[in-house]
Each structure stands twice: as structure tokens, then as C-alpha cells.
Amino acid sequence: MNVTFVSLGAREPLAYGLMSLAAVLRRCGHAVALVQDRDVARLAAHPRVREADVLAMSATTGLHRIYVRWARELRRRFPEKGLVLGGPHPTFFPRVIEQAPLDGVCIGEGEESFPEFLALWRAGYPELPAGWWIRRDQGRGPVERGAPRGPVRDLDRLPPPAFDLFYDAEARYRDAPNKAFLATRGCPHRCSYCFNSRLNRRYRPYGPLLRAHDPERVCDDVLRVRDRWGLRLVWFIDANFCANQRWIEAFARVYPRRVGLPFFCKLRPERATERTVRLLAEAGCTAVGLGIESGSERIRREVLARHCSDDEILAGCRRLKAAGIRILSFSMVGIPGATFEEELRTVALNAAGKVDLAAATILQPYPGTPIARWAEERGFFDGNYERLSYSYFGESPFRYPSTRDRDRITNLQRLFALAVEFPEVRRRLRWLVDREPNRLFRFLFETRHNWGFRRHLYRAWKPAAPVVAGTAALFSAALADLDLS
Secondary structure (H helix, E strand, O other): OEEEEEEOOOOOOOOHHHHHHHHHHHHOOOEEEEEEOOOHHHHHHOHHHHHOOEEEEEOOOOOHHHHHHHHHHHHHHOOOOEEEEEOHHHHHOHHHHHHOOOOEEEOOOOOOHHHHHHHHHHOOOOOOOOOEEEEHHHHOOOEEEOOOOOOOOOHHHOOOOOOHHHHOOOHHHHOOOEEEEOOEEOOOOOOOOOOHHHHHHHHHHHOOOOEEOOHHHHHHHHHHHHHHHOOOEEEEOOOOOOOOHHHHHHHHHHHHHHOOOOEEEEEOHHHOOHHHHHHHHHHOEEEEEEEEEOOOHHHHHHOOOOOOOHHHHHHHHHHHHHOOOEEEEEEEEOOOOOOHHHHHHHHHHHHHOOOOEEEEEEOOOOOOOHHHHHHHHOOOOOOOHHHOOOOOOOOOOOOOOOHHHHHHHHHHHHHHHHHHHOHHHHHOHHHHHOOOOOHHHHHHHHHHHHHHHHOOHHHOOOOOOOOOOOOHHHHHHHHHHOOOO
């Protein structure tokens, strides 16, 4: 069977799930192609689309609206083809199948369920595929729900991802010095804003939440990409790379010997212990993504379900910066229930940590997350997920007392990184955020954000010089800059 994945053009090939699915389908004997375009008419005219038996799409919330429109148009043009949708949005909002003439939506990981779906679809559904909701009669029939399905238990049984779909297709992917990999799946934490909390409830009956490739297999994948397409910086996109201490210790023994390339990974501040930071540094880690999220312990604890103190965050930053490891921090503004003073404390905590790039997003209550339900129950959110932005940087969907309050959050997000980096901006931040949102602030945000990635983090080929960070004095100074006690 010919399966073509259709997608909006991606700036970077981070669609690891798509590459893994493609590899599994090939092993099952299917032909697989990827076509990317932002115009559905051009996409529909592509030979690989016209030749396909099944067209597959993957959607996050916000972008799902585009793929729903695509599904309607593709069904009009190709009534006999199979049309399926997977990814985060249908996993947590499978009723999206009611919005478009789809043959099915995949709920959760698809490496095991997608090949089974294809066989059952071709046979006219003699039984319902587990892990899918389907509609017969070219997506016009009533919704039928297959049995729940657990995740892939043994990741090493999966074939190597089909990296060629991206790297052989376009020079911008192939020539990038950094390339993405996924070593582990799952996260044991229950952060209220993250899909993992609901995914954990769904997957807990099927075994351990954390699953990992053997470190030797991880190295095999990295070396395969390095030898064929070139590679200078390994970018691990795992949600929580250091969640399993025994695994990270095994990885730190194998990776430097077999690969020896610098790498980026993500971890929680409280996991940045002396031992873990030393292991990361010795293994070749030159940059990390660190979830600070909010500068208010109250908000982290009561709203975000992040039980981590200011002292733990500062200590994690202090250890990482002393080891020459750069920090990309993740923070959020526009958190329902947070005062503006608490939002400003997030700037101060990042500044005290001496992070290299402070990436601030505007909180979006995505379907299935505890914070969406929490915000709706308390009147902060109207429950209309169709209004959510596809981007973390989009406008806040929450209710505010006034337009001025909403505008301050928009401006704070756009000026956040500059305020973290420059004391002069911090000292004028209250005045700046009271201006009307404007193109200059947006330009400053986009320029600093893109420069930080492309000229700094994506070139973290060597350890940085050690920096004093995370001290009480630095935190006090940053608070004073913002007129906070």
C-alpha cells in the first residue's frame, strides 16, 4: 500500500514520530512518502499524493484547524483514498473526527496500531482497530470507537527512524549541523499544563511510564545520521532526558566512547544534582532545556503542579553554569490566577539563573490537560478549544479584567528574554509593558529568539566558560530591578 504523509512545511525536522511511523510501515511492506506544502491545491497535485492509497496527517491543537480543512478538500478531490489523522490533538480530542470526513484518528502512539489499521481498513473493517476511532463510508458514517491501546513497550524492537524522508528531501534539513533524536518516551510527572499527566493515566495500566532505548541503540541512530548526512550537535528532544537516573548513568558511560559529539537535552531543575550535572558534562552535554515555568512558588505548586522551590531552581542553574552547560529556560506568562507581580518574579528568577536564552510562552489550556479543566471551572477559560492558537506565542485565551491586563501579558512575553538579559530593560519593564502591543516589540522578540537559537544554542559545539549563577544576591538584585521585594 502507498502511504503519503502530508504536512505543512516545517522549519526543522522535529517530527520524530512521523519518521518512526514511516520506518515501521516500510518494514511492513508499505511504500512511504512525505509531501510538505502550505497550499492544499499544490499539495493535491503532487504525484506522491495522487498515487497514494492513504493520506496521513499529524496535528497539534491549533494547527488541527488547517488539517481539518485539508481533509475536507482532499476528500472532495480523492473520495476513494484513505484519510487519517494522528498526533497530540486527536489523541486528547478524538472527537475531531466529527469535524472532517476522516476514515480514522489514531489515539496515542501509532507504531503498532497504524499497520493494523491499514490492514483492517483495506479489508472493510472486519473488526475495529484498537487505539483508533473510525468512520466507514469514506468518513461519512457514524463514529465507531476501537478498544484502548497501550504504548510501545520495547522501543528497541522498532526499526531506526526514516531520517531520509527529511534529510534526503531538502538541503536545509540535511545541511543543518544539529539534528534531532529521541532516546526515551514518557514522563513520570503530573504538571497540570502538560499532556503527559493525562497520558500517564491512560498508559499506567500497561506498565512503566518511562521507556527508553538501550544507550547502544541511541548511539547507533546518532552514528547512522552522522555518517550519512553529517552532524555536529545532537539535539535530544525527549521530554525529560534525565528522569531515569540508572539510564542516564548507563548513557554517560556509552555515549562519549561511541559518539563523542556535543549534545542538548531537557531536564527539570531539581534533577540537576551535582552527580547528574557531572555525568552530563562528562558525556558531552553543552546545553540543556530547563523548565522554570513560573517565578512564584505558589503558582508552581497550586496551579502548575510543579513542586520545586526557588532554591532548587537556583541551585540547578548554579551547577549547570559552573559546568559550562548553557541553559535554554522554559517559562510561561499569562497563567490564570497569577498576579502581575508573580509574573514579574519569573523574569527575576531567570535573570538570577543567568540563563542563556529565556524562552517565555503564553500558557494555552490544551485539551485534556488538568489546567484546562481547572481554568474552566474557575471562570478563567470558556472551554472553546477552537480558539486556541497553534503557537505557544499566540494571544492568551483566558479571560482578563480588562484589555489592558491582556495587553500587558502580550508585551511581557515579547520583552521577556530581553528583560532577563539586560538590567536596563528590567528597570523599565513596568513602563514598557503598559504600552500598546506593537510591531516593534514583536520584532524584538522574534529577532532575539531566533538569534539565540541559531547563533548560540545551535552552535553549542564546545562547553561554555563557567559563570557564577543562581546566587541569592543575584536573585535579590533582579527583584530590585523590578521593584519587587
